[in-house]
Amino acid sequence: MTTTPTTASGRQLDQADFRHVMSHLPTGVVAVTGVEPASARPVGLIVSTFASLSLDPPLVAFSIARTSSSWPKIRGGGRFSASVLAEGQDAVCRSLSRKSGEKFADVPWHPSPDGAPRVNGAVAWIDCEPEQELDGGDHVIVVARVLRMSTGPGEPLVFHKGRLGSYRDTVAA
Numbered sequence: 011m012t013t014t015p016t017t018a019s020g021r022q023l024d025q026a027d028f029r030h031v032m033s034h035l036p037t038g039v040v041a042v043t044g045v046e047p048a049s050a051r052p053v054g055l056i057v058s059t060f061a062s063l064s065l066d067p068p069l070v071a072f073s074i075a076r077t078s079s080s081w082p083k084i085r086g087g088g089r090f091s092a093s094v095l096a097e098g099q100d101a102v103c104r105s106l107s108r109k110s111g112e113k114f115a116d117v118p119w120h121p122s123p124d125g126a127p128r129v130n131g132a133v134a135w136i137d138c139e140p141e142q143e144l145d146g147g148d149h150v151i152v153v154a155r156v157l158r159m160s161t162g163p164g165e166p167l168v169f170h171k172g173r174l175g176s177y178r179d180t181v182a183a
């Protein structure tokens with residue numbers, strides 16, 4: 011039996027309610043990036059759903075909207091990178107979350123050993139290989155194997171209540 015979700019006042023939950031409540035969970039901001047095989051150009055998007063999944067084997071997971079045009083290109087390129095954005099990298103987040111245009115025009119990056127773009131100045135880089143995709147409603151849950159990972163200095167960019175900020179902002183809120 012499926013239970014219809016409701017708000018505290020008993021009203022049927024809509025998508026705005028869902029977004030509002032979930033926005034209270036602070037998350038990191040991760041650039042998932044690869045190379046489109048057809049054009050050999052960098053492709054990428056931003057996710058706030060990135061999480062560690064398994065230590066043995068080392069797996070991560072994130073969810074991707076079924077409407078994403080970038081993910082099929084990244085997946086098609088095989089190995090990709092995930093860059094955990096740093097405090098102050100709001101502009102990188104805005105560029106890579108655009109639906110179209112030259113997403114990488116103002117995003118400095120360097121290639122991973124597999125050639126995937128790693129965003130300069132990120133606080134962590136995780137090079138991955140797609141392992142499987144699971145059904146996640148209007149999203150797919152991507153499970154990826156970790157090939158190598160490293161960290162940089164600095165604090166992470168944080169997404170909280172629909173705004174980009176820092177860990178310090180979140181603690182102060």
Ligand SMILES: Cc1cc2nc3c(=O)[nH]c(=O)nc-3n(C[C@H](O)[C@H](O)[C@H](O)COP(=O)(O)O)c2cc1C
Pocket residue numbers: 039054055056057058059060073074075077078079080081103106107108109110169
């Ligand atoms: C802070 C933030 C978090 C996001 N998190 C996700 C996410 O977890 N999954 C997702 O599919 N899109 C997420 N998006 C949206 C995508 O980054 C992006 O808007 C969209 O995929 C771009 O379209 P494209 O994939 O067709 O290039 C997020 C955007 C922002 C700004």
